[in-house]
Amino acid sequence: EADIYQTPRYLVIGTGKKITLECSQTMGHDKMYWYQQDPGMELHLIHYSYGVNSTEKGDLSSESTVSRIRTEHFPLTLESARPSHTSQYLCASSEVYPSTDTQYFGPGTRLTVL
Amino acid sequence: AQTVTQSQPEMSVQEAETVTLSCTYDTSESNYYLFWYKQPPSRQMILVIRQEAYKQQNATENRFSVNFQKAAKSFSLKISDSQLGDTAMYFCAFMKHVSPDKLIFGTGTRLQVFP
Numbered sequence: 001e002a003d004i005y006q007t008p009r010y011l012v013i014g015t016g017k018k019i020t021l022e023c024s025q026t027m028g029h030d031k032m033y034w035y036q037q038d039p040g041m042e043l044h045l046i047h048y049s050y051g052v053n054s055t056e057k058g059d060l061s062s063e064s065t066v067s068r069i070r071t072e073h074f075p076l077t078l079e080s081a082r083p084s085h086t087s088q089y090l091c092a093s094s095e096v097y098p099s100t101d102t103q104y105f106g107p108g109t110r111l112t113v114l
Numbered sequence: 115a116q117t118v119t120q121s122q123p124e125m126s127v128q129e130a131e132t133v134t135l136s137c138t139y140d141t142s143e144s145n146y147y148l149f150w151y152k153q154p155p156s157r158q159m160i161l162v163i164r165q166e167a168y169k170q171q172n173a174t175e176n177r178f179s180v181n182f183q184k185a186a187k188s189f190s191l192k193i194s195d196s197q198l199g200d201t202a203m204y205f206c207a208f209m210k211h212v213s214p215d216k217l218i219f220g221t222g223t224r225l226q227v228f229p
Contacts, residue, residue: 043219101147105159
């Protein structure tokens with residue numbers, strides 16, 4: 001079944017650790033996105049990609065980085081996690097043709113940095 | 115810059131009743147998309163309904179319908195025959211028709227459906 005997956009679902013780590021949040025989709029979508037959802041539930045775009053080897057920063061400044069080496073895979077990395085990174089991270093994807101407007105979301109990763 | 119405002123942080127409704135969630139937005143664009151997304155507790159965000167700005171007809175999806183007022187920049191969601199499974203956070207979102215096609219979200223409305 002075509003879907004979008006995120007692992008881990010929950011992560012609790014200490015300050016200074018390097019972490020990678022995984023996002024994969026089996027829908028063949030070219031476009032992928034990372035959103036950060038703060039405890040107040042507001043969502044902000046932090047990264048997006050329109051295809052392999054294409055990545056752009058979003059509206060919200062983030063210390064995270066992303067890569068897009070394969071179409072289906074869009075991991076997000078924090079080199080040195082801090083308590084301010086505590087948040088929920090949502091990955092999304094959308095197709096280019098025939099319609100590019102609808103984004104499909106993964107289940108999210110809830111990150112807590114102690 | 116585009117902004118999306120949801121003025122109702124929380125709402126509640128009795129099962130089988132109808133509820134309307136409000137959303138207003140601000141943009142200088144003439145062509146864009148509007149969405150309502152639903153995020154149930156600890157579950158995946160899913161699309162409820164979408165509206166293309168150039169279409170005057172209001173979108174409907176089963177029990178969900180919108181009242182799209184382009185001139186007033188208003189996009190409310192009506193849920194008819196509310197069900198317990200409708201309990202969720204509801205987000206209104208805006209997307210420009212041109213790149214970058216990022217979603218601009220409102221702050222959400224938490225809807226509780228009571229038996």
